[in-house]
Amino acid sequence: MTRLAAVIPSAGLSSRMGSFKPLLPLGSGTVLSRCIEVFRQNGVARIIVVTGKRAEEVASAARRAGAVAVHNADYEQGMFSSVLTGIRALDPTISGFFLLPVDIPLVRVETVTRLIQAFSESDASVFYPRFQGQRGHPPLISSSLIPHILTHDGQGGLRALLDTFESGAHDLVVTDAGSLRDLDHPADYEFAMKRVGQEYPFAEEWEQLWDVYGVSQDIREHCAAVARVAKILCLRFNETCTPHALLNPALATGAAMVHDIGKGRKHHDAVGAWRLLEHGFTDAAQIVREHSDLSLGERDNMTEKEIVFLADKLVQGSSPVRLNARYEAKLMLFGDRPEARKAIRARQERANAVRARLERVIGVDVETLAFEGGG
CATH class of the missing domain: 3.90.550.10 (Spore Coat Polysaccharide Biosynthesis Protein SpsA; Chain A)
Structure with missing residues (x-):
């Protein structure tokens, strides 16, 4: 020992x-x-x-x-x-x-x-x-x-x-x-x-994480685009929410910048979360673990996790994309597989539920925000 x-x-x-x-x-x-x-x-x-x-x-x-x-x-x-x-x-x-x-x-x-x-x-x-x-x-x-x-x-x-x-x-x-x-x-x-006590990466740290895990340039650019949208959504949410519900744009940005560090591995969201936990980025790991799919109950609070999830769905590659267009494209790929189509439709519904909930709070179409600031 x-x-x-x-x-x-x-x-x-x-x-x-x-x-x-x-x-x-x-x-x-x-x-x-x-x-x-x-x-x-x-x-x-x-x-x-x-x-x-x-x-x-x-x-x-x-x-x-x-x-x-x-x-x-x-x-x-x-x-x-x-x-x-x-x-x-x-x-x-x-x-x-x-x-x-x-x-x-x-x-x-x-x-x-x-x-x-x-x-x-x-x-x-x-x-x-x-x-x-x-x-x-x-x-x-x-x-x-x-x-x-x-x-x-x-x-x-x-x-x-x-x-x-x-x-x-x-x-x-x-x-x-x-x-x-x-x-x-x-x-x-x-x-x-x-x-002190911030359990998410800052710029010099997410750059090091990218290097450690060999994140490709296209994934880095995707993460940066998602982070831009996530920050915009956070800031707009904070303009309209009550003080006790304020979100942390730095947490959303840091998590978004590393949300795909597990890309290329099976269950890449879980792999990415595990990698972040190993390095002490606990808050970011919780967001990354559910960035691919999540459900937001009517009584659940909107958090940075939902913001990053939605921002990821509003970006294709490094460019903004309309939410339903993203899922329709996936449906076309699985036209002959009923179970896969059913799963895609369910994910689309959950994403639209998060979108609708956020738009009720901020009073603005999130796709408009993504296209204005995320390009």
Whole structure:
């Protein structure tokens, strides 16, 4: 069994931020608690937070979140001194440890999950997450390197030491922009506040997903066209609905941009949803799972799921299409197969029911919106 730990250096001065980073609110917790939680949810039993400035406050917060705190009395000497302090507190029986500076709090739980799986199946000295060609955090470092780290003179920091073991390093391609996002300045914190907890891909992430799963150019263009229509429908819905029913155009857009990442596989909607779940895009996965067909009951709320479903039906290739014309074309292909024709007619009725429900709310023909803005 692979036994892992995590070291979270949290001893910096936060001079560029202007506020003390570890204890800044973020999501339902703090910057520090989010870093701890990403490991707790993956069953990492020993999580070590290295304190420095405001040590007692950080230590107390670390313990409340389920971590162990150790103090680096030499924290003003820089990050490497905190790395050493954390490593000295590790259990000697571990197989490896993660290193995640506290100012990188947007890493997804599933990114750590995938790193653990990859590490357990290899003999790598270090496993790095790689996003859009760049190595990010947290690296997963083999315990075999601990003696070398502890005797390193600190020149060039930990990176210089790890570079000497590059021949044994492996990269894992991830779709997690958070692996590269740190909090150095107030603008970075503002960005983190907007991104935290969003379980759908943003532009740089859906592009990475396309690359990981080899999505063809025509499918990418189709997804982009569906996303344009979905955004238009969301915005128009939000103009007329009650405040408690507002939709999230970013969620609809993100889900639409990846709704066909399973294309070419049997049950491609389920395959696409599974792929998104593996990377931590839970909200998008729920939409993608039902983008091919769904039913909307009279008492059901209109959600981003129905918006993406309908937008997909209003786009053929990368161009807008009239809803019934789309289904009539399919009927022509299955003219001699009664059961298939029956199934197509049923899908057509369900799509028209969603369309009628949306049009009652927004007061505009959705095909008109699709042709005006989706071409």
